[in-house]
Amino acid sequence: MKRILKLFGTLLGLLALAALVVILTTTLRDLRASPQPASQVFQSPIETPTQPPYPPPGTPTRPTIPTIPPTVTQAPKPSPSPSPIPTATPIPTPLPLPPSAFYALWAENYPEGQGSVLWLADPRDIGSRREVLRFERDRIIEAALSPNGRRLALITTYWKTSTLWIANVDGTDLQQLDQSIPLGIRNLVWSRDSSMLAYNGVTSVEATFPDKAGTPVTEPTLMWTIELLDPSTGRKQHLLQVDPHEDLSIIGWSADNRELYYIRSMPQYKLWAIELGTRKSREITVLGHELILPVISPDGSKFLIHTPEGLAWISATGKVRQDIPTPHFRQLCGYFWSPYKDEVVLCEVSEQQPIEHIKVFNVQSGAMRVLSSVIVSYKGLPLSPLAMSPDMQWIVASVYQDGMYWVHLPTGIKVPVPTPDQGAVFHVAWVPKPGQGGGAQ
Secondary structure, eight states: OHHHHHHHHHHHHHHHHHHHHHHHHHHHHHHHHSOOOOOGGGSOSSOOTTOOOOOOTTOOOOOOOOOOOOOOOOOOOOOSSOOOEEOSSOOOOOOSSOOOSEEEEEEEEOSTTSOEEEEEEOTTOGGGOEEEEEESSOEEEEEEEOTTSSEEEEEEEETTEEEEEEEETTSOSOEEEEEESTTOSEEEEEOTTSSOEEEEEEEEEEEEEEOTTSOEEEEEEEEEEEEEEETTTTEEEEEEEOOTTOOEEEEEEOTTSSEEEEEEESSSEEEEEEETTTOOEEEEEEEESSOOOOEEOTTSSEEEEEETTEEEEEETTSOOEEEEOOOOTTTEEEEEEOSSTTEEEEEEEOSSSSEEEEEEEETTTOOEEEEEEEEOOTTSOOOEEEEEOTTSSEEEEEETTTEEEEEETTTTEEEEEOOOTTOEEEEEEEEEOTTTOOOOO
16 A cells, blocks of 8 residues: 555656656746846836836927017117227137238128128138127128228118218227118228218108109109218218119219219110219210119229120210120129239139139220139039238129139138128228238339
8 A cells, every 4th residue: 555655656746757857948948038138238217117118219209389479689880989899719729821911801791680790810710800899789781891991881771771980990989970771771882082972762751742643743753862971971972863763873983083973774775974073974985774783983084894794894974995814604603803904804614523713804905814713602502802001912702602702813712701690791892901011103
């Protein structure tokens, strides 16, 4: 009997051992089939059972942020006698170029209502720029430096007003001399002796027009004018006004300071001159139906005009006219008078390479020479030269939607001018350094 019980117990043990083996085998198989746990280094030690499932790629979730409209503090216009404020932390970064005899003066405009700044700097060193004038609200839309390099005329605009200012080139002695409707003051032109300033203005007159029924109706009408201002006294003279539907644009002064040249449409655009003493006008030449303003030579003896065939120059009397060899319109990226009275600067884009050639054409001899070759901007857009320094060492050029550059002509080095976000930058003048200036004749 004892042997039977012992045998029965042994069988039960074997059965239990077999069952245990089966259970262990099943468990190990399930463990191998399941994903391996991540390393503890990348796991959070805090359990977060309520955490939402991670979104699939491409559908990120972001919290809702309430929109807060921007606010602009409206500051008053600059005081009559502001002081130049140097850049807070200038970073001198001069390029290895010969010293320049001129400073670059330029305006930097910010979004509407946020003002503008007038800067002055050596073109080799943008980091050492200094602030000449700051308008906390108005935007600078035009500026002109007097021929003697001492006085600066500015037009600013804000909301419904354009304002004319006169200041010393260092920003001191700022004076407000005229106000008008938006864009009602434009085309600032200093006389050659720097004593007078001419510009286009507007005036309100009573004019009679037929209404829809043909009945004459008299009502106030704005008309373009030519104004002459003496900055030393603030005295203004009204020289000319045109019909309400005509355009009127000043071009420049004659060599003897006795006449002002201007454009008016009637209906074709024509070039005229008005004698300041008698206020008598004379027609010089017909320009056509498309208005592209002529460019007056440094000495006031010639005009550079745009024709359907290309470029041409005409004498101030209108009796002499000659064509200028001009590249195809797709290659022409700019033109203006050089500091010398008989030379025209042409900018031509090469069709084979991303290079621009800045050429000089002598209107008397007909000779053409290459002054400099410059690599176009990194976006492949051409540089459009705007003005040349009197020593013909620098030009200022703009690139569409890219900003403004100073270009050192002997080397072709481009110096980018910082542009504020959503703002605008434009060149004002080349200002002679004390004791070094002096332009060509």
